[in-house]
């Protein structure tokens with residue numbers, strides 16, 4: 626079989642990103658981005674994905690990172706997009722529109738695949754519009770870890786404190802302090818070997834991090850797309 630090229634799409638609350646990966650998962654060509662429509666209903670988002678796909682070089686299959694809980698490629702939640710996504714046949718509809726096989730997984734799970742080493746307990750959090758989380762044990766994903774809507778510091782959730790809205794409300798310094806509190810809480814809970822922090826806002830962290838915490842480049846959200854076709 627000829628080497629497979631994978632178009633990976635990362636659907637975020639503010640932007641939709643795309644990149645093509647070669648058979649080894651290395652990027653081919655440029656990462657492209659369009660803004661996420663508001664309201665972000667399926668019939669508004671899908672044409673933008675098709676547009677991004679057309680701008681990219683040839684590809685054989687498509688991986689999607691979706692910002693919600695996924696089961697068998699179908700969203701069960703979509704807090705930062707629109708409720709019309711719940712139960713929507715994302716893989717089937719997009720596959721029909723692009724004429725290629727499509728697989729979809731939670732965005733933080735895809736990001737994690739692009740970042741982890743595959744050894745021991747590895748936790749991934751993503752700082753963007755939402756607060757994403759993914760857990761891996763020896764490279765195997767524990768599906769649907771949803772820390773974002775779990776309580777953190779009183780009556781608010783991780784996402785309310787640490788997502789983009791929380792950053793705006795608290796200001797960068799306070800937000801960063803809270804991230805460090807969250808890191809301590811998460812280490813106490815998961816006893817991970819490494820914690821990876823991704824997402825667009827990860828670059829805003831300035832203070833020194835514990836040695837087992839790593840910032841991953843935003844592109845990891847797309848690099849992980851190859852993992853959806855393994856095995």
Ligand code: BGC
Pocket residue numbers: 691692693694702704705731732733751753754755756757758771773784
């Ligand atoms: C969603 C998660 C998602 C995260 C980052 C949260 O609001 O519930 O599933 O991974 O945002 O996009």
